[in-house]
Amino acid sequence: MADKIKDAKIIFVVGGPGSGKGTQCEKVVAKYGYTHLSSGDLLRAEVASGSERGKQLQAIMQKGELVPLDTVLDMIKDAMIAKADVSKGYLIDGYPREVKQGEEFEKKIGKPCLLLYVDAKGETMVKRLMKRGETSGRSDDNEETIKKRLDLYYQATEPVITFYESRGIVRKVDSELPVDEVFNQVSKAIDAL
Ligand SMILES: Nc1ncnc2c1ncn2[C@@H]1O[C@H](COP(=O)(O)OP(=O)(O)O)[C@@H](O)[C@H]1O
Ligand SMILES: Nc1ncnc2c1ncn2[C@H]1C[C@H](O)[C@@H](COP(=O)(O)OP(=O)(O)O)O1
Numbered sequence: 096m097a098d099k100i101k102d103a104k105i106i107f108v109v110g111g112p113g114s115g116k117g118t119q120c121e122k123v124v125a126k127y128g129y130t131h132l133s134s135g136d137l138l139r140a141e142v143a144s145g146s147e148r149g150k151q152l153q154a155i156m157q158k159g160e161l162v163p164l165d166t167v168l169d170m171i172k173d174a175m176i177a178k179a180d181v182s183k184g185y186l187i188d189g190y191p192r193e194v195k196q197g198e199e200f201e202k203k204i205g206k207p208c209l210l211l212y213v214d215a216k217g218e219t220m221v222k223r224l225m226k227r228g229e230t231s232g233r234s235d236d237n238e239e240t241i242k243k244r245l246d247l248y249y250q251a252t253e254p255v256i257t258f259y260e261s262r263g264i265v266r267k268v269d270s271e272l273p274v275d276e277v278f279n280q281v282s283k284a285i286d287a288l
């Protein structure tokens with residue numbers, strides 16, 4: 096597997112909870128045919144399976160904390176391998192959430208060619224998540240957990256952006272704008288690859 100994935104384009108999609116990562120990734124899939132892998136979606140699928148491991152994950156996610164690095168990296172790697180023959184590129188959404196996750200990903204899988212930084216204000220993210228919580232059924236879309244997720248984002252995930260800025264691969268998009276305008280910025284970043 097390693098070779099095939101090494102040659103594929105890998106894009107990290109990083110931003111706070113509710114910033115609009117999933118929304119933009121869906122549009123990238125439609126326009127560019129990339130494979131979208133959301134760490135949160137992979138984890139929620141494991142929870143939905145009802146497995147013992149899923150139960151442990153659910154408890155962590157409900158508190159707004161990060162699940163163990165190895166668990167999420169293994170899931171992403173397996174999902175990437177499963178698509179290796181058909182994939183033009185990968186959108187890795189919601190990972191890395193801390194610098195260590197980025198380092199381990201590069202050791203075990205490969206290097207990203209782009210980090211899309213989906214930027215929105217804290218108050219905007221909270222508003223969007225509260226609204227999403229009305230229909231998402233997600234146990235972490237509640238006021239208390241949202242606050243913890245946001246704190247953790249600023250503490251653990253923002254340093255990821257600084258880390259990759261020094262490598263010159265970060266492109267920031269302004270996710271305060273309407274979805275289609277954000278996507279124009281996303282498209283420009285991908286077209287430049
Ligand atoms: N640019 C935007 N303008 C307004 N609402 C947005 C925008 N992007 C996303 N949203 C809404 O905000 C919520 C969170 O978006 P989502 O893509 O699930 O974020 P994330 O995956 O980063 O948590 C969703 O309800 C979505 O419809
Ligand atoms: N890379 C990662 N490492 C550790 N935990 C993760 C993870 N990605 C997701 N999780 C866990 C903790 C998150 O609070 C939860 C939901 O993640 P998510 O669906 O990516 O949220 P969002 O799209 O709102 O930013 O899943």
Ligand SMILES: [Mg+2]
Binds near residue numbers: 116117133135189
């Ligand atoms: Mg998401």
